[in-house]
Amino acid sequence: MKVAAPQGGELGFEVECRRSGHTLQVGPEESIVEALEDAGIPIERSCREGVCGTCGTAVLDGTPDHGDTVFTADERDAGDAMMPCVSRCSSGRLVLDV
Ligand code: FES
Numbered sequence: 128m129k130v131a132a133p134q135g136g137e138l139g140f141e142v143e144c145r146r147s148g149h150t151l152q153v154g155p156e157e158s159i160v161e162a163l164e165d166a167g168i169p170i171e172r173s174c175r176e177g178v179c180g181t182c183g184t185a186v187l188d189g190t191p192d193h194g195d196t197v198f199t200a201d202e203r204d205a206g207d208a209m210m211p212c213v214s215r216c217s218s219g220r221l222v223l224d225v
Contacts (some may be wrong), residue, residue: 140216144225145187156197159211163225170211170225177213184211189221 139154142162153162160182163170173181177195185208193203195210202208211223 140218141220142189142216143220143222145222146225153216158213159215159221159223163211168225172212174214177210180210182210182212183208185224187222187224189216190218191215191221192217 128173133204139152141150142153142159143150144163144166148153149166149168151162151166151168153159157165158175160172160175161172166219170184171181173179175182177197180195180197191206191209192215194213194215197210198208207225209221
């Protein structure tokens, strides 16, 4: 079920899931959470709209394109965590702690 439209980025991008050892392609019409779920990689999530913070995930490499309303400006600038239900990637590739 798609609730929130992906934010930012017309193109897909690659996500390396460091803990599970998977690398996924995230298409332009799907969220990272949807791609993880399709691959059978567990991730906690609730709102799917970038407002609850449940899906918060550490970013190990790459640059997130934040689409949530949870993080402060400083947290966005730090770029070391993201809400993958709505946020995208502006560096072509992300490495996440999932
Ligand atoms: Fe609520 Fe991602 S599931 S912020």
